[in-house]
Amino acid sequence: MVAGPGRKCVIKKAGTAIAGVRVSGIAIDNTPIDITDNDSVGIQQLDTVEAFRVLTLTVSGVEKDHVLRDKALDPTEGAAVFTDLTFTFGNALTTNDVLSGTFFMSNYKEDFDYKGSAMFSASFTSSGAWTRT
């Protein structure tokens, strides 16, 4: 098994890598269905299916290409929905380990430090099932 550098993880929009990225990440949140009752003898019991599953993609870095900024500031209805976002693992065991799906930009932020450059961060939460190819 070989570790891989984080910088090789890539978030792309429409096939083009978002520029200026320093940190990217994924998070999976699963919400269980609690079926604990008096017969559970005081021990939690969960259903075998999830109540709720969500995949979150996060990205942050130096703001350069304005791709995410333009979408974030677009007042058009539906502008926060991305159907062309992909995340590629940099240390994948298979050749192409790519996550794709429909994602909703739940948060976009920029900070401007007088001793630095414009920095951005964004979070995308999944809508519907994602695919891994």
Add this chain to the structure above:
Amino acid sequence: MGDLRQAASVAVQTAIIDALSEIGIVIFGVRPQEQDGGADGTYPHIHVQDPILGEWDTNSEFGHEVTQRIHVRGRGDSSVPVKIVQGQIYERLHNGALALDGWSLILMQQETAFVDRLPDRTFDAISEFRLLIEQT
């Protein structure tokens, strides 16, 4: 990769020497031996030291956080002349622009400035600048 780093060092030093040329005193990138204290040394002079390159990469571009020291050396009984030149350097470089070959400047700010006195009683006014640059 090694060539790219060297190019950044050369680009920064060259651009700063060009930017300071209008001050009108001798500027060295490498100080000649006689400046070490010989009677034939040229004073005052500016010495733009070799920059120190730190990493400032992103996924998409190479970049550097640069520490650039600039010396103004002078002789005499007062440090005022070197401080005046130090002030002229500040005016030209602090939050200023630089034309860099192969790189773009994001930020250039003076971080510190002070005057030291060398063993041969030469005044050494040292300004330290911090630059953020990225590959074009």
